[in-house]
Every structure is written in C-alpha cells, then in structure tokens.
Amino acid sequence: MTESPAPHSLPATAGETSAERPWPVRHLSPKIGDFISRLPAVWVEGQVLNVKRWRHLVFLTLRDTDENMSISATLPAREAEALGIDLVDGTRVVIHAKPEWWTRSGSLQLAGREVRQVGLGDLLARLEALKEALAREGLFDLDRKVPLPFIPRTVGLVCATQGDAEHDVVENATRRWPGVHFEIRRVTVQGPRAVPETTAAIRELDSVPDIDVIVVARGGGSFEDLLPFSDEALVRAAAACETPLVSAIGHEKDSPLLDLVADYRASTPTDAGKRIVPDAAAEAQGLARARRTMAAAVERHVAREMLGLRTMRSRPVLARPEAMLAPYAEAVARGRERSTRAMTGVLDRAGASTRELTASLRALSPLSTLERGFAVVRTPEGGVIRDAAQVSAGDALRIRVARGDIEATAR
Incomplete structure (x- = not known):
C-alpha cells in the first residue's frame, strides 16, 4: 500500500500537485471550505423539496424548476415557523443564506438565515415577463397553430394519476366516437415533479407515429397549483411538439401559458373530449341529410332534362325530321336535271363531230x-x-x- 506523503512534503499550491505528489482529501477539503467561507451571503429563490426538521434546524432542498437544478440548505426552525405557513414540498421561497462547506462529507449547502415566501404579485410579474418573452419569440402566433385531425387514429392523453380529468376526456370522446383509441400517460400534475413528468410524457407521445393528437388535461385548481403549466421548460416542449396539442387545464380565470402555446385550448377536460373527435350520431345525420340533398338534386336535374327533351321532341323539325331535307332534295333534283341536259348536249355534239371525222377519215383512207x-x-x-x-x-x-x-x- 502506498503511504501518504508527509505533511512537510505536500505541494504548497494546487498547481504544484502531480500524480506523484497529490493532496490527500483531508488537505483539500479544508482548503475548499476556506475558499467558500469567503463567499458573501446571497438571496436565492427556489422551490422547497424534501423538508425535514431536526431539533432547531430545518433541512431542505432548494430546486430551480426551470433548469432542474437543486442545492441543499438549512434554516433555523424559528425562521421557518415565523414564515406563517407550512413549509411543504412545492412552496416557493426566497432564502438569505451563506454558502457553507461541510468538510467531512465534502458537500456544499446553504446555511439559511432568513426566509420569505414568494408573493403572488411576484409570481404574476415573473409570469407576465415570461409570457411577453415567449410572445416575442412567436410561440403564441396563430400561424403556428395547426388544425386538429377530423378523426384521429389514436389520442395521446397526459393526465393525473388520480382525478376526474382522465374519465372526463375518455368518457366524452368515447360517447361521441366509440372507435377512438387512447394512449394514456399518467403523471404528477402538481408540485415539483409535475414539470419533468409532464414534459417527458408530451415528448414520448409526440414520438409515437400513430398518435394524431395529444391532450394535456387537469381538472382546474388554484393559481399556485397550475404554475407547472406555465413553466418555461414545459411550454417550450409543447411548442416543439409536432403532433397537434390540446390544452385542457380547466382554469378560466388565469389561463396558464400552456393554453397560449397549444394548438387548441379546451375550457375543461370534458370540452376536450368533445373537441378531439366528431359526434358519430351528428355525422350520421349529416350524412343522411347530404344523401337526401344529393338525391333531390339529381331528381331535379333529371326532371329538367326530361322536360327539355320533351320540348325538343315537340318541335316540327323533330316531329318530321325529313321535312328539313325537302328543300335540299328539290335542289338536288334540279341540279341532276341540269347536269343531265348539259351532259346530253355535250355527248350529242361529240357524236356529231365523231361522225364527221370518221367520214373524212374514210374518204382519205387508202x-x-x-x-x-x-x-x-x-x-x-x-x-x-x-x-x-x-x-x-x-x-x-x-x-x-x-x-x-x-x-x-x-x-
């Protein structure tokens, strides 16, 4: 076994280390701690996950939902209690904390000093700023939206693992068009797992060739509950979806950004079930009306043509068609008579001349x-x-x- 180098022989700086003269972990970790300890405290915002309380401290993970990054943090229990709300998974907070290096475990975390809940006004302002930025990129433009297929082969459905949204979409669609097929992806539609799971489900269904339309359904909820459907990552995934997408979040007052980027916005999951497929009974009635209309049109056309034929046949020229030939027959007869007389005259003159020539020839012949x-x-x-x-x-x-x-x- 290789022995660790003696302390007096360790390289003075990181640049002087080598494979032959390395720093041991016990030497490196305190140095990292010294560097991090010089960093100032910072206000940082994120979504709370994995909240655990132990004695006078609250341990948690602070997650950035836009980039799917996270960092560990601690808070004094008194600060968490002074917040006035239960610090549970999904709560968005702003923490004033100082970076802290745990030398033995070699991990970085934030040592929180103060905590504040992100206010509704702040969320609305950020949401509005994101909305304007995405609008400038053209993600909400009408010319990007594509029409839904008249009769989809298969409908992709992204919905909650529990809830009525799945039932409302499937039941209403099947009632209208019994032959419709569904490919269902059940995801978490609330909290920190909603964005990654919903985004992955949309991309997965978009890659299936037989799926002609995708429905993202949720049965309404509070403004905070619906925030995942305004997440930039999820909205961009929906914008990149080549399959027509229907947003059926079911929230009339505050429309999430997914509604704006979707090809069709359904007011509720029930409305989505009625929109994605035609009504078989109504289509059958429409087809019957069309057949009756076409039959009546054909009958009217035939009747007009028969009337025209009867009118044409009643005209004298068609009642006695030979009458139209009478003037021409008389002209032909007169022409034949004139031709006969002219030909007879020519032949008579030619005969007389022939006789005269014959007589002269005979007279002069030896x-x-x-x-x-x-x-x-x-x-x-x-x-x-x-x-x-x-x-x-x-x-x-x-x-x-x-x-x-x-x-x-x-x-």
Whole structure:
C-alpha cells in the first residue's frame, strides 16, 4: 500500500500537485471550505423539496424548476415557523443564506438565515415577463397553430394519476366516437415533479407515429397549483411538439401559458373530449341529410332534362325530321336535271363531230381506194412499186387488195 506523503512534503499550491505528489482529501477539503467561507451571503429563490426538521434546524432542498437544478440548505426552525405557513414540498421561497462547506462529507449547502415566501404579485410579474418573452419569440402566433385531425387514429392523453380529468376526456370522446383509441400517460400534475413528468410524457407521445393528437388535461385548481403549466421548460416542449396539442387545464380565470402555446385550448377536460373527435350520431345525420340533398338534386336535374327533351321532341323539325331535307332534295333534283341536259348536249355534239371525222377519215383512207378495186404492189421487203421499171422478170411481188395480200411473180 502506498503511504501518504508527509505533511512537510505536500505541494504548497494546487498547481504544484502531480500524480506523484497529490493532496490527500483531508488537505483539500479544508482548503475548499476556506475558499467558500469567503463567499458573501446571497438571496436565492427556489422551490422547497424534501423538508425535514431536526431539533432547531430545518433541512431542505432548494430546486430551480426551470433548469432542474437543486442545492441543499438549512434554516433555523424559528425562521421557518415565523414564515406563517407550512413549509411543504412545492412552496416557493426566497432564502438569505451563506454558502457553507461541510468538510467531512465534502458537500456544499446553504446555511439559511432568513426566509420569505414568494408573493403572488411576484409570481404574476415573473409570469407576465415570461409570457411577453415567449410572445416575442412567436410561440403564441396563430400561424403556428395547426388544425386538429377530423378523426384521429389514436389520442395521446397526459393526465393525473388520480382525478376526474382522465374519465372526463375518455368518457366524452368515447360517447361521441366509440372507435377512438387512447394512449394514456399518467403523471404528477402538481408540485415539483409535475414539470419533468409532464414534459417527458408530451415528448414520448409526440414520438409515437400513430398518435394524431395529444391532450394535456387537469381538472382546474388554484393559481399556485397550475404554475407547472406555465413553466418555461414545459411550454417550450409543447411548442416543439409536432403532433397537434390540446390544452385542457380547466382554469378560466388565469389561463396558464400552456393554453397560449397549444394548438387548441379546451375550457375543461370534458370540452376536450368533445373537441378531439366528431359526434358519430351528428355525422350520421349529416350524412343522411347530404344523401337526401344529393338525391333531390339529381331528381331535379333529371326532371329538367326530361322536360327539355320533351320540348325538343315537340318541335316540327323533330316531329318530321325529313321535312328539313325537302328543300335540299328539290335542289338536288334540279341540279341532276341540269347536269343531265348539259351532259346530253355535250355527248350529242361529240357524236356529231365523231361522225364527221370518221367520214373524212374514210374518204382519205387508202382502204377506201382499195375498196374501189385498186391494189398496192410491194416488193418482198415492203417497198411500194410506183414504176414498172422497178421490176424485172421473175421478181417476187406482193399485191395488197382491199381484203388480203396476193403473192405474184413479174413476167
């Protein structure tokens, strides 16, 4: 076992320490205490948790709900009694205390000297300041709000572990739309655990794909009881929620900030149950009315069309449709007659001209000459004999008469 270094050999400052020459805890802890003892007393605000009384002291934890940080503190019992109220979990107080280091346990706590309850006016002023800051960021803008689904597949419900809020939401929603399903997260809705539990439940339900709307419900309460629903961390978690969110805190007079950032504010959990789903009976009646309206509209349209058809059919042109063709038939007949006469004239003139040309052709044709008894004498090669001197005795000749050829020999 390694022996601790002798006191005379310890480093004088923290910067001179090393792995080979460390400070023992018994040396470090008093030094931390010396440093902390020089710190001045401070007024600090927080929420009281874990209150315990022992003899003349009250031990408690002072918690900052916005950042989820805490520090231990003590108070003289007489100061706690002089406060005039029961110092219980959830009470918001301001303590005048001096930081104190407990050397043996190595822990820091505040040694309280005075304590005061945070007044309602202070809370309202801080709440108003937070409200204005969030409004400047646009968290309450109407264009950020999204409409609720007409028929949600599943409704996420954040409510108290005990109370009527769950019953009011589920009962009224189921009565209106029996097929609705719920995914319920039961949390603490009052006191120091309300903010972290409610925030975690909202984020968890927002991550479930089948959940189409989230309802945060609480059945009203005092201003102090509803403070968690104006907590900045919870409000920002609701603003970051991608699933449409309904706030049903049930407090008309002082609306918590969750109401302002939610996509829809329900006045009560009962109102939320009626808002998140449609009324099946009313929708069925509306559907029946729509069907009757459509049927009547179709019947009126058919009746108008039938009347139009009867009116059209009663017109003379449709009663005797062939009458509209009569003027055109007469025009076609006259055209055919004129065409026939014109064609006949053309053919007659062409026939007469053909006859004249035929007569002239016949008169000028060599065949006509042959018909009168003349003949054409040719050589075997086809040459025409026009002079007797062209032929010698014994030459072969071909004689063309009107009807055929004659083979002959010259003598």
